[in-house]
Amino acid sequence: MRKIRRLLENKTGWWFLSVLAVGWVAGLFHAQPAGAEYADVVLNRLSEANGVRPVIYPHWFHRIRFRCKVCHSELGFKMKAGGNDINMLELMDGKFCGSCHNNNIAWGLENCHRCHSGLKGLETGIRGGHKAGGPGVW
Amino acid sequence: MGLSWRRWMFFFCMFLLVFPALAGDKRVWKPLDKDGLHDPQGPSIRELQNPADALSILPPDLIGNMVRWVGALDQGFIQPRANLQPGTKVTVLDMDLIFGKTGDQPYVRFPHKAHTEWLDCANCHEGIFKTKFNASGITMAQILEGRFCGVCHGAVAFPLTECTRCHSVTPDSFKGAFGAQNQTPAGK
Incomplete structure (x- = not known):
């Protein structure tokens, strides 16, 4: 506290503190998340090679409606991004995403663009800012 | 005179300290067309829900989805299904x-x-x-x-x-x- 008082006794100190304060307030108003929503999954093992956009799977949207165990136990999804060797034919047979996306529980598979909605060139993996950016084993 | 300036500075600093609390819920979610994943030119952007629309009403957290998911479930903010097939055994262990x-x-x-x-x-x-x-x-x-x-x-x-x-x-x-x-x- 004494150091701050001594800072206030000269003009440079005032400038220093003012810039600090203004910068801090500006930072408060400009707080922006890094990018993708936490736990978003990009799937692009087959998509772009077959002429459609990569799949963006939002965990946040689904966990409002379903507990983890529904997909990761009943439907057989492995807990590793891109670790499930599945394709559209299996979904049309009512497996994996097709268990719900069948125009019964959720909208049907004919709405290609709602899942295949990613930017070109995205790599398969789990996203969501620096705190999800671990060593890449997910 | 110098003292009153110091007093002003003191109040200003106190204001800065309590400002984040006064400002309330400052959680921000990027809209889908700016999240760096979704194609802003794609047809899905107008149809898909933005995170802020769903997550802003759930119990707040400071990291991740900015949502306390366990709290949201416990307090009844969300009622996610526990099974699809009626025969699936659902086990909750309190230990x-x-x-x-x-x-x-x-x-x-x-x-x-x-x-x-x-x-x-x-x-x-x-x-x-x-x-x-x-x-x-x-x-x-x-x-x-x-x-x-x-x-x-x-x-x-x-x-x-x-x-x-x-x-x-x-x-x-x-x-x-x-x-x-x-x-x-x-x-x-």
């Missing part, structure tokens, strides 16, 4: 584990209840974790590499920067035996 041998950190309390409300036993046992207490050889380094707890924490559940949420039991407050605790402690 805490206390892990010692945590070095300088407080002991770890693992609540089975919060985890089994979301997950099935088979999601962890016998794959990620051995059912026998202390048999898995868990280390923090391996968790940070994405194994054990790190399969979910840091990817879909609250990240590993939240040390105290797991390392929550001080050695002073716990003198019992490590391992399974029969009852959830008061205060949860």
